[in-house]
Amino acid sequence: MGQALIKIIFSMLVRIFTFPIRILPVKRNQILFTGLTGGRVYDYSCNPRYIYEYLREQFPGQFAYVWAVSDIDKYVFLKEEGVRLVRHFTVSSFAVLLTSKVIVTNGSYAPWFPFRKKQYVINTWHGGGAYKQVENGRPDTNWATRKRAEFCANNIDLFLASCRMQEEKMIRETYGYKGEVLKAGTPRNDKLVRGEIKEMAEKVRNRYAIPENGRIVLYAPTYRKSRHPVKMDSDYLLQQLEQMGSLPGGKNDEGKGKPEWFFFCRYHRYQDEDDGIRVTGEHVIDVADYPDMQELLCAADMLITDYSSCIWDYGFLARPCFLYVPDKEEYTAKTGFYTDLGQWPFDQAKSMETLAENIRNYDAELAVERIAAHFEKLGSYEKGNCCRVVAGRIVEVTGIGEKRDEGEY
Numbered sequence: 001m002g003q004a005l006i007k008i009i010f011s012m013l014v015r016i017f018t019f020p021i022r023i024l025p026v027k028r029n030q031i032l033f034t035g036l037t038g039g040r041v042y043d044y045s046c047n048p049r050y051i052y053e054y055l056r057e058q059f060p061g062q063f064a065y066v067w068a069v070s071d072i073d074k075y076v077f078l079k080e081e082g083v084r085l086v087r088h089f090t091v092s093s094f095a096v097l098l099t100s101k102v103i104v105t106n107g108s109y110a111p112w113f114p115f116r117k118k119q120y121v122i123n124t125w126h127g128g129g130a131y132k133q134v135e136n137g138r139p140d141t142n143w144a145t146r147k148r149a150e151f152c153a154n155n156i157d158l159f160l161a162s163c164r165m166q167e168e169k170m171i172r173e174t175y176g177y178k179g180e181v182l183k184a185g186t187p188r189n190d191k192l193v194r195g196e197i198k199e200m201a202e203k204v205r206n207r208y209a210i211p212e213n214g215r216i217v218l219y220a221p222t223y224r225k226s227r228h229p230v231k232m233d234s235d236y237l238l239q240q241l242e243q244m245g246s247l248p249g250g251k252n253d254e255g256k257g258k259p260e261w262f263f264f265c266r267y268h269r270y271q272d273e274d275d276g277i278r279v280t281g282e283h284v285i286d287v288a289d290y291p292d293m294q295e296l297l298c299a300a301d302m303l304i305t306d307y308s309s310c311i312w313d314y315g316f317l318a319r320p321c322f323l324y325v326p327d328k329e330e331y332t333a334k335t336g337f338y339t340d341l342g343q344w345p346f347d348q349a350k351s352m353e354t355l356a357e358n359i360r361n362y363d364a365e366l367a368v369e370r371i372a373a374h375f376e377k378l379g380s381y382e383k384g385n386c387c388r389v390v391a392g393r394i395v396e397v398t399g400i401g402e403k404r405d406e407g408e409y
Contacts, residue, residue: 005144011112011151014094018114021098026118027064029400031055032100034068034088034108036126042291043069043088044078047124047160048104049292050187054387055394056081059401066096068109101398104390111152120157120397122390127309128162128186130169130338130378132222153177158393160386162186162312164379169338184389185382188294192316193384197298204299208262208285215247215259218300219279220293221324222308223268224335226276228327232304233352234263234281240356248302248320249364259301266296268308276327304355307331311346315371316382320362323348324355339378345370 033048044067055063066084069075075085086093097109098116106126115121135141136149153175160182161167171177191197210216219232241261264287265279290296297303297313302320305311314321323346325331332341341348345367349355375382395401 007112015114018094028101030064030100031102032066033104046106047187111148122158123156124160129312130165131309132307133336183381185386187386190384193382200295200298204295215301216262217302218264219304220266221306226327228330230277230326232279234284248359248362318368321346326350345374
C-alpha cells in the first residue's frame with residue numbers, strides 16, 4: 001500500500017501546489033514526452049522515443065518538443081535537435097507538464113499527475129501482448145493501488161493497445177479505462193514488424209565489438225523478488241552453445257563458419273542482486289546501460305527470458321526464444337497471468353540442463369507456426385504503422401502539421 005498511498009497524497013499536494021500554473025495557457029504546438037522513471041533506465045526510450053523520432057522527421061519545425069528526464073546532461077544530443085529538457089519533479093517540469101497540449105507517456109505521470117482537461121494524454125504503455133498481471137490486477141491488490149488505477153484511467157485520453165487481449169484484460173478490466181483505445185499496435189515495434197532491423201542490430205554489434213561470426217544470446221529477466229533462487233550459469237550455457245557448433249535449429253550463415261557466442265545480460269531496471277536473480281560466469285556482457293531494448297532484441301540471435309513481455313516484441317523476429325522459469329510456481333501464485341504461461345509459444349525450463357536440451361531440440365519451422373498462432377489468439381493489432389497513426393491523431397488534436405500524400409494516417 002505504501003507507494004500507491006504516497007502517490008495519491010502527492011497527487012493532491014501537486015494539484016494544490018500547481019494551482020497558479022493552471023492560469024497559464026496551454027501551448028497548442030508543444031508536445032511533452034516522458035518514459036518510465038526510476039531504476040536504471042534511459043528516459044529517452046521505448047514508445048515515446050519512437051513517436052518523437054517519427055514526428056521530428058515527418059513534421060520538421062512544426063512542433064515544440066520537450067522531454068522530461070532524470071539526468072539532463074545525458075541527453076545533450078536532444079538539446080542539439082532543439083528539444084527542451086526538464087528534470088523530473090521540479091517546478092519547471094510541472095509548469096511544462098501543465099502547459100503542453102499533448103503528453104506522450106508510456107506509463108509515468110498518468111497514475112498521479114493532475115493534468116488539465118484542455119490537454120491530451122496518450123498512454124503508449126511499455127509492454128506488448130497480455131502476459132503478467134499488472135499490480136492493480138492481482139488478487140491481493142489493496143484499495144490505494146486500485147484508487148491509483150482509477151485515477152490513471154480517468155487521466156488518459158488515448159490508450160494504445162498491442163492486441164485484443166491486452167485491450168480487454170489489462171486496459172478495460174484491470175484499469176477500468178472507458179476511453180478510446182487505439183488499435184494500432186506498438187510504436188517501438190513498427191520497424192520490427194516491417195523487418196527494418198539491420199541498422200538497429202549493427203548499432204549494438206558495433207558498440208560491443210561483436211565479430212562477423214559472433215552470435216549473441218540475450219538474457220532479459222523481468223523484475224521480481226523471488227524466494228526461490230534463480231541462477232543463470234552463463235558459462236554453462238555458452239559451453240553448450242559452442243558444443244552445438246551451429247545456431248539453434250541446425251543452421252549457420254553461409255561463409256561465416258562456426259559461430260562464436262557472446263552472452264548479454266539485461267536486468268530489469270528495478271532489479272537488485274539480492275532480489276533472488278543471479279547471473280554467474282566469466283564472460284557476461286552487462287548491457288543494462290544500453291539505451292534501447294528494441295535494438296538489443298534486433299541484435300540478439302537468441303533470447304532467454306522468463307515472464308517478460310519482450311517475448312511479444314521478439315516474436316516478430318521469428319528467432320529462437322526460450323523461457324527460463326525456476327520460480328514458476330512462486331511467480332504464478334504471487335503475480336498471475338492474463339494469458340496462461342502454458343499458452344505462450346516458447347519452451348519452458350526450470351533447470352539449466354532442460355534449457356540446454358530445449359535449445360538443442362529447437363525446431364525453427366514449428367516455432368514460427370506457434371508464434372503465428374499465438375499472435376492470432378491474442379488478436380495482434382501490430383501492422384508496422386503505429387507511429388504514423390499516432391502522429392495523425394496528434395495532428396488532429398493540435399490542428400498543426402500538414403498531411404502527407406503517401407497514405408492516410
